[in-house]
Amino acid sequence: MRLTRYTDYALRVLMYLAAQPDQFCAISKISADYGISHNHLTKVVHDLGRLGFVQSLRGRNGGIQLARPASDITVGEVVRTMEDDFTMADCANCIIAPGCGLNPVLEEATNAFLAVIDRYTLAELCRSGTGFMTLFPAFHATRPTT
Amino acid sequence: MRLTRYTDYALRVLMYLAAQPDQFCAISKISADYGISHNHLTKVVHDLGRLGFVQSLRGRNGGIQLARPASDITVGEVVRTMEDDFTMADCANCIIAPGCGLNPVLEEATNAFLAVIDRYTLAELCRSGTGFMTLFPAFHATRPTT
DNA sequence: CTATACATGTAAAAATAATACATGTATAAG
DNA sequence: CTTATACATGTATTATTTTTACATGTATAG
Numbered sequence: 001m002r003l004t005r006y007t008d009y010a011l012r013v014l015m016y017l018a019a020q021p022d023q024f025c026a027i028s029k030i031s032a033d034y035g036i037s038h039n040h041l042t043k044v045v046h047d048l049g050r051l052g053f054v055q056s057l058r059g060r061n062g063g064i065q066l067a068r069p070a071s072d073i074t075v076g077e078v079v080r081t082m083e084d085d086f087t088m089a090d091c092a093n094c095i096i097a098p099g100c101g102l103n104p105v106l107e108e109a110t111n112a113f114l115a116v117i118d119r120y121t122l123a124e125l126c127r128s129g130t131g132f133m134t135l136f137p138a139f140h141a142t143r144p145t146t
Numbered sequence: 147m148r149l150t151r152y153t154d155y156a157l158r159v160l161m162y163l164a165a166q167p168d169q170f171c172a173i174s175k176i177s178a179d180y181g182i183s184h185n186h187l188t189k190v191v192h193d194l195g196r197l198g199f200v201q202s203l204r205g206r207n208g209g210i211q212l213a214r215p216a217s218d219i220t221v222g223e224v225v226r227t228m229e230d231d232f233t234m235a236d237c238a239n240c241i242i243a244p245g246c247g248l249n250p251v252l253e254e255a256t257n258a259f260l261a262v263i264d265r266y267t268l269a270e271l272c273r274s275g276t277g278f279m280t281l282f283p284a285f286h287a288t289r290p291t292t
Numbered sequence: 293c294t295a296t297a298c299a300t301g302t303a304a305a306a307a308t309a310a311t312a313c314a315t316g317t318a319t320a321a322g
Numbered sequence: 323c324t325t326a327t328a329c330a331t332g333t334a335t336t337a338t339t340t341t342t343a344c345a346t347g348t349a350t351a352g
Contacts, residue, residue, distance in 0.1 A: 001149060001229050003252075004340070008235045011248060026297065034241060037342050046299065059350025062297045075251055083147050089154045095180060099278035101271040102157060105221055106149075109262035116255035125247040132245035150309070172328065183311050192330065205319025208328045 007082040009036060009044045014053060014078060018070035018122040019133050024063030033136045051081055070126065076118030086110050153228040155182060155190045160199060160224060164216035164268040165279050170209030179282045197227055216272065222264030232256050 016030055017023075027045050031038040045064055048054045055067040066073070080086075088106040091097040126132070162176055163169075173191050177184040191210055194200045201213040212219070226232075234252040237243040272278070 001147060001232055001234075002236070003147060003234050005236070006340080011235075012240070012242070015242075015246075015248065028297075035239070039344080040342055042298070043300085049298090056298060057350085058296090058298050058348075060296050061351065062349085064298085075248070086147055088147075088149050089157075090148070090151065093181070094158070096158070096161075096278045096281050099281055100161075101273065102161065102221070105263060105266045105271070109259045112262045113255045113259040116258045117251060120251045125251070127247065132242045135242050135245055152309080174328075185313080186311055188329070189331085195329090202329060203319080204317075204327090204329045206327050207320065208318085210329085 001088075003079065003083060006044060007079055009034075009041060010048055010053075010082045011075065011078055012036075013041070013045060013048065013064075014066070014070075014073065014122055015125055015132075017054065017064065017066045018073075018126045021070065022065065024057055024061070024065050026063045029063075047082070053078070066122075069123070071121050071123035073122045074118050075120045075122070075125070076114050076116075079117055080114065086114075147234075149225065149229060152190060153225055155180075155187060156194055156199075156228045157221065157224055158182075159187070159191060159194065159210075160212070160216075160219065160268055161271055161278075163200065163210065163212045164219075164272045167216065168211065170203055170207070170211050172209045175209075193228070199224070212268075215269070217267050217269035219268045220264050221266045221268070221271070222260050222262075225263055226260065232260075 012034060013030060016033070017025060027042055028038055030036075031041045034041075045054065045056070049056050049064070049067075052067055053073065054064045056062070056064045088110060089103065091100065091103055094100070097103070158180060159176060162179070163171060173188055174184055176182075177187040180187075191200065191202070195202050195210070195213075198213055199219065200210045202208070202210045234256060235249065237246065237249055240246070243249070
């Protein structure tokens, strides 16, 4: 029981961007900083763009930034959107599904999980400002948006 | 984000046994009833035995039954035991782990999930007695323990 | 016009989970 | 005491899912 790395990466990117507001960050830099596959991250970012979480700018000096304020994006919203399935058990092929008491219980539990992460925003995860950015060996402030 | 089928099968077996207390059920019958791999189920059951959930009897007329009352076994206990990892994100390889605010949030959410399933016992899942047993096409009461 | 950065589809590789196979051990029945 | 049945257990194969790589396209700044 765990989130896919896809969702994990999405959260990492969003935190990265939240820690550096009003900057356009290049995917290549983010992937290098985290030590992650650039290609894979590109797709994650593309999805984040498609879903309205980030805004991207092509071409030289391009990059991505949050499309909405960090204080408006909850962890729950991101996880709900990126993770495509919250069915804890695959009842489709189970013969007792119609009379099974387990599934409602698992649903209730899943809702409790989501309710917690719905209470936290990206801004709260990065409460210490650019604090965690200094953990990157090659950290140096990127250029501000002109 | 879902339970492994291994855990799923474990729960199905336990519900099956809870619905027919004081019966020794053969794995071959359970696997046939659910339409599940007999070999795979054997390993699940073996684990359930090793962990003290079921009691098995070898040889002719052998089978398995609950080792503890159904009202004493919670869904949470089963899931916690069968599912080996509740780490929602793999922080081991993430450079910002030391300053990351995400993990505590995911932990809190996971605990909320587990807290819910801790509240339900096998007996409660089978509140309607052998009700769901009739869903098996070949259902007929098995012999009682002598 | 060229270098850079995102966009996007396809394919391969890796990791994980599920299943099959083979063989061993225990027990009841005849 | 022999045989049929049912659990025990290790190894190997298959299937599924996830992750990564590759190739090529499009947009923009300088």
